[in-house]
Each structure stands twice: as structure tokens, then as C-alpha cells.
Amino acid sequence: MLSLRIFTLVLEVCLALATSPxxxxxxxxxxxxxTGVRSGDTEEFLGIPFAQPPLGPLRFNLPQPILPYNMSFSATSMGPACPQQPLHLPNMSGLPDEVIDCIVNSIYGFIFPDDEDCLTINVIRPATASSTASSELPVLVWIFGGGFELGGPQMYDGATIVQRSIELDEPVIYVSMNYRVTAFGFLASQEVKDAGVGNLGLQDQREAFRWVQKYIEAFGGDPKKVTIWGQSAGAISVALHMVANGGDTEGLFRAGFMQSGSPIPVGDITHGQKYLNILCSRITTVVDYDAMVEATGCSGSNDTLNCMRGVEYPLIKAAVADASSIISYQSLNFPWLPRADGVLxxxxxxxxxxxxxxxxxxIVSGDCDDEGTLFSLSNLNITTQSELSTYIRTVFPKISESDLAQLLTGYPADITQGSPFNTSIYNAITPEYKRISAFQGDAAFQAPRRFFLQNLSGKQPIWSFISKRLKDLPVLGSAHGTDTLNVYGGGDMADYLIRFAANLDPNGNTGIEWPQYTNSSPNMLQFNDGFPALSLSQDDYRESAMGLVxxxxxxNPV
Known part of the structure; x- marks a missing residue:
């Protein structure tokens, strides 16, 4: 009887343990x-402050390191995004439903609840990672995109990356952070330059990298094995960290993975003193440092920058909201973007x-085939070559007539040569849509990437890719951002990314062998719809046009 009672007691304990969380x-x-939260094979620590709140005197100022943590806290949900740029949908009448769905659920799905107190970081690790003794796991630090105007870490689920790394037996730790966007992160003027407080969004990222160096071992990560990775503005950020401080990484990262973003042609930070939002060649609003000073009532101050630090948040946010967005006529000529500041x-x-x-x-650096289509939906009022010429002059105000003529030849009116590429006569929703899409995709993404890689060839290991998936998506084709589905959707690009972070080489037992990129053999891994899902191609398309771009x-740096 005693043994039966003991057996029953043991059984009850085992059942309790099995059913308890x-x-x-x-x-x-x-x-x-x-304290974080466990989900399956992963553990998440979310919304951890990594810098002091950028409020009051710290608004429009360099991020300050977080003070030592001395009070226990829960980290079970992400913090709010940094102040976002309002967006207005372009006229989508007549567009196919799948196009509208793609737009609404991509760029317009990236606007989240925001707050000025926003500098938080998130860490997702395998549940097997040790907190007491370092597991020395590689670390992937994700930088979100959004035109330096919007976005947040909430955009994608980093747990999918960690879960896939576990399945590959190449476990990694995933880190993502908020950083200041819009004027809060990229205010530009002589006053900003004199104060040495330019490119604050990039400085926030840099501070997050320092936090990783200091604390990632507590999560089981190896601070010597950090790969910084981003898409769009996040990829541009990765590239800019590579050229910051004369190319000195400060030991903050050992590799970079860039999806649709390279070093961009930007001029001095004083160029942001007067930014003109031009609509159909007619100036409608002025959105710049001086206009913000006036809108916030700081015109009479001897120190306008410091004055704006004391303005109530709703007023300063309203002033920022008047700026144009990436979905407006000037499109990829952003009002808020990194510029040469003389510091970073x-x-x-x-x-x-x-x-x-x-x-x-x-490094790994690649693009989608049809980078310009999404951004050209705001240019549907451009229907003639004359109007296209006017638009190009808004992007490159000092362009010569000779160079303009050559660009128009390099990007011809023949709709079969426009973007979405290789779609024959289809997707020409206006006479100039495919033409301007080809030009914008090359000017903002493809040409800067090729320029970047050609200059680095022979100096370091390089891999490049082109994503031609979702080519059948009407109007948009293989549009900007579609390659993220290859990563966060558990696709084959995730495998290459994870192996690159772990071994500094994307190759493994996934897909096909991915050769390095050199000027003599500019190899690209090509992601395709259907079969074969992967193939190799050469980075030699539109050579003449992109060379001129x-x-x-x-x-003409902006």
C-alpha cells in the first residue's frame, strides 16, 4: 500500500511538471x-533601454550610454517606435487588388505606435544558450528600413531567424534596435554641423552596437562575432557604418549583410538647411531646418537648435509631419537622410x-530586380518625356543637358525595356511608368551597389545577389522589399545569411555554391521563381546606363 501511495505521489508531481509553464x-x-519570455525553442528579451531617453536636452543630441542597470525589470514586449513620418497613400485607383494589398501590407504596415522615448533593444536567443557561461554564439544585428522616415523592429519576427539557425545546427542570436528617424534622427543644417550632432539615427545604431559589445555575453553571444545586417535604409546604414570613422569598425562588428542598400551619394550636412519639396516643378512647401525653426517659434532665439530641444513634443512632431515622404513626387530624394557631418x-x-x-x-550585398517600381507609383502624373526630364532635374538639379540626354537614351521610352524588367509590353500603367521605374531603381540601388562592389573587389571577401522572385506580381514585379520574404519567411536566403554570420561564408549544404564577386568575374546568386529556384548570373546588365548614372x-550629391 505504501509503495502505491509513493507511486501515485510521483505520478502527480510528474503530471504537474508536465502541465505547468x-x-x-x-x-x-x-x-x-x-526577465524575458520563452516561445518554443527561443527566448526573447524585448524593449530593453540601451541609451538614455533622448528627451529635453538630449533631443537633437548624441545618444548617451545607459546607466548601469540597478533595478530588476521585465522585458516581455517591444518598446514604441521612434517618432514616425506620416504617409499618405498614392492614388491606387485601377491597380490590381494584389498590388494594393502588397503596398498596404508592406510600407504602410510599418507605422507603429511611437514615442520620443524610444531607444530600446531586443535580443532573441536559442533557449539552449547559456546566460551564466558564454555560449559564444554568433550575433546578427538587424537594422530596419523605411527611408529614414519610419519603421521599427516590430516589422519582422526575429524568432524565425533564430529558429531556422537551430534547425541548421548553426545557432545564432538575433538583435534588433530602435533608432531615431525623421528630423529627430537626421536633422541637417549649419547649426547641426557646428554642434557636432548630425546623423543621430546612425549614432543611435552605433550606441546599440556598443551595448551589444558590453552585454551580449550575458545572453550567450560572442561580441567578437557580430554581423550587422539590414534592408533598404537599414542596408544603407550598414554600408555607412563601413565608411564611418575612416573605415574603423571600432571592433563593433566583423561582417555586413546588405539587402537593397549601399553607400549613397550625399553631400554636406548643410545641404539640409533648405530642402525643397517640388511637386510637378512647382514649389509647394519648404521643409528644412529653417522652416522647423519658424514652425516651432524659435526664430528669435540666439540658439535655435537648443530652443527646439525645449519645444513641447506635439509641436515639434507637427513640424516634422509637414515633410514630404518617400511616397510623394520627389520619392527617393528623401528629406531626412544621412549626410556628411564631419564627425561620423x-x-x-x-x-x-x-x-x-x-x-x-x-560582406554580402544585393538587390531586387525591380527596385524602382514601388517608389514610382507616386510619379504616375509623369506621362511624357518632357515631364520625365523635369523630374530628373529635381533629383539632379545641376545635371548638364548632355548628361540628361544620355540618361534618356540609356533609359528609353520602349516599355519592353522598362521595369518590371522582362515583362514585355505588360505593366505599363502609364507611358513613362516602366521607364521611370528602371531609372529610379538603378539610381538609388543597383548603380550604387555595383559602384561599391567594384571599388572593393580584390580587397575583401564579397558575395552579391539579385532577387527575381515574385516577378509575376502585377505592376511591381520583383519589387523593393520582396527579398525579405526569402529571409523572414524561412526561405533559402535565411540559410545563406545564418551561415555567413556563423562562418563568414554564406555557403553550406543549402542550394548551390555561391561564388565570390570580383571585377573579373562579377558573380551573382540569382533567386528565381519556379525551377531552378537558384542560379548564377553576372552583374553586367545595363552597364552603359548605370555607368552614366x-x-x-x-x-550631384544631395
Whole structure:
């Protein structure tokens, strides 16, 4: 009878343990215990402050390191996004339903609840990672995109990356952070330059990298094995960190993975003093530093920058909201973007590339085939070559008539040569839509990437790719951002990314062998619809047109 009671007691205990939830994971940061949440094979620690709140005197100022953690707290949900730029949908009448769905659920799905107190970081790790003794796992640090105007870490589920890494037996830790966007992160003027407080969004990212160096071992990560990775503005950010400080990584990262973003042609930060939003060649609003000073009532101040630090948040946010967005006539000519500030970026990033001031690290850099289509939906009022010429002059105000003529020849009116590429006579929703899409995709993404890689060839390990998936998506084709589905959707690009972070080489037992990129053999891994899902191609398309685009943008930094 006694043995039966003992057996029953043991059985009850086992059943209780089997049905009770697992204890919440914890890590110790300084003298604080931080509690996260477990989900399957992963553990998440979300919304951890990594810098002091950028409020009051710290608004429009360099991020300040977080003070030592001395009070335990829960980290079970992401913090709010940094202040976002309002967007207005373009006229989508007549567009297919799948196109509207793609637009609404991509760029317009990236606007989240926001707050000025927003500098938080998220860490997702395998549940097997050790908090007490470092597991020395590689670390992927994700930088979100959004035109330096909007977005947040909530855009994608990092747990899918960690889960896939576990399945590959190449476990990694995933980190994502908020950083200031719009004027809060990229205010530009002489006053900003004199104060040494330019490119605050990039400085926020840099501060998050320092946080990773200091604390990632507590999560089981190896601070010597950090890969920074981003898409769109996030990829541009990765590239700019490679040319920041004369190419000195400061030991913050050892590799970079860039999806649709390279060093961009930007001029001095004083160029942001007067930014004109031009609509159909007619100036409608002025959105610049001086206009913000006036809108916030700081015109009479002897120190306008410091005055705006004291303005109530709703007023300063309203002033920022008047700026144009990436879905407006000027499109990829952003009002808020990184510029040469003399502190982090000493010159036009493309000139820094030419000068060899680039971190010598392994990189992956690639694009989608139809980068320009999404952004050209705001240019549907351009229906003639004359109107296209006017638009190009708004992007490159100093372009010569000769260069303009050559661009128009390089990007002809023949709709079969426009973007979405290789779609014959289809998708020409206006007489100039496919033409301007081809030009914008090359000017903002393809040509800068090719310029970047050609300058780095032979100096460091390079891999490049082109994504031609979703080519059948009407009007948009293989549009900007579609490659993220290859990663966060558990696709084959995720495998290459994870192996690259772990081994500094994307190759493994997934797909086909991915050869390195060199000028003599500019290999690209091509992601295709259907079969074969993967193939190899050469980075030699539209050589003449892109060469001219590169020449023009080098001469006309914004």
C-alpha cells in the first residue's frame, strides 16, 4: 500500500511538471535581473533601454550610454517606435487588388505606435544558450528600413531567424534596435554641423552596437562575432557604418549583410538647411531646418537648435509631419537622410569608397530586380518625356543637358525595356511608368551597389545577389522589399545569411555554391521563381546606363 501511495505521489508531481509553464528566462545585466519570455525553442528579451531617453536636452543630441542597470525589470514586449513620418497613400485607383494589398501590407504596415522615448533593444536567443557561461554564439544585428522616415523592429519576427539557425545546427542570436528617424534622427543644417550632432539615427545604431559589445555575453553571444545586417535604409546604414570613422569598425562588428542598400551619394550636412519639396516643378512647401525653426517659434532665439530641444513634443512632431515622404513626387530624394557631418562621415560616402576608407570585412550585398517600381507609383502624373526630364532635374538639379540626354537614351521610352524588367509590353500603367521605374531603381540601388562592389573587389571577401522572385506580381514585379520574404519567411536566403554570420561564408549544404564577386568575374546568386529556384548570373546588365548614372550622382550629391 505504501509503495502505491509513493507511486501515485510521483505520478502527480510528474503530471504537474508536465502541465505547468516553463519558468520565464532571465539574464543578469549589471545588478539587475531581466526577465524575458520563452516561445518554443527561443527566448526573447524585448524593449530593453540601451541609451538614455533622448528627451529635453538630449533631443537633437548624441545618444548617451545607459546607466548601469540597478533595478530588476521585465522585458516581455517591444518598446514604441521612434517618432514616425506620416504617409499618405498614392492614388491606387485601377491597380490590381494584389498590388494594393502588397503596398498596404508592406510600407504602410510599418507605422507603429511611437514615442520620443524610444531607444530600446531586443535580443532573441536559442533557449539552449547559456546566460551564466558564454555560449559564444554568433550575433546578427538587424537594422530596419523605411527611408529614414519610419519603421521599427516590430516589422519582422526575429524568432524565425533564430529558429531556422537551430534547425541548421548553426545557432545564432538575433538583435534588433530602435533608432531615431525623421528630423529627430537626421536633422541637417549649419547649426547641426557646428554642434557636432548630425546623423543621430546612425549614432543611435552605433550606441546599440556598443551595448551589444558590453552585454551580449550575458545572453550567450560572442561580441567578437557580430554581423550587422539590414534592408533598404537599414542596408544603407550598414554600408555607412563601413565608411564611418575612416573605415574603423571600432571592433563593433566583423561582417555586413546588405539587402537593397549601399553607400549613397550625399553631400554636406548643410545641404539640409533648405530642402525643397517640388511637386510637378512647382514649389509647394519648404521643409528644412529653417522652416522647423519658424514652425516651432524659435526664430528669435540666439540658439535655435537648443530652443527646439525645449519645444513641447506635439509641436515639434507637427513640424516634422509637414515633410514630404518617400511616397510623394520627389520619392527617393528623401528629406531626412544621412549626410556628411564631419564627425561620423567625413565626406560624401561614395567619395570615401573611392578613397578606400572602407572597413575591410566580408560582406554580402544585393538587390531586387525591380527596385524602382514601388517608389514610382507616386510619379504616375509623369506621362511624357518632357515631364520625365523635369523630374530628373529635381533629383539632379545641376545635371548638364548632355548628361540628361544620355540618361534618356540609356533609359528609353520602349516599355519592353522598362521595369518590371522582362515583362514585355505588360505593366505599363502609364507611358513613362516602366521607364521611370528602371531609372529610379538603378539610381538609388543597383548603380550604387555595383559602384561599391567594384571599388572593393580584390580587397575583401564579397558575395552579391539579385532577387527575381515574385516577378509575376502585377505592376511591381520583383519589387523593393520582396527579398525579405526569402529571409523572414524561412526561405533559402535565411540559410545563406545564418551561415555567413556563423562562418563568414554564406555557403553550406543549402542550394548551390555561391561564388565570390570580383571585377573579373562579377558573380551573382540569382533567386528565381519556379525551377531552378537558384542560379548564377553576372552583374553586367545595363552597364552603359548605370555607368552614366554613377557619374551623374557622384557629381550631384544631395
Amino acid at each position: 516553463l519558468a520565464s528566462p532571465t539574464v543578469v545585466l549589471d545588478s539587475a535581473t531581466v 562621415l567625413s565626406d560624401d560616402p561614395q567619395k570615401l569608397v573611392q578613397q578606400g576608407q572602407v572597413a575591410s570585412i566580408p 554613377t557619374k551623374v550622382i557622384l557629381a
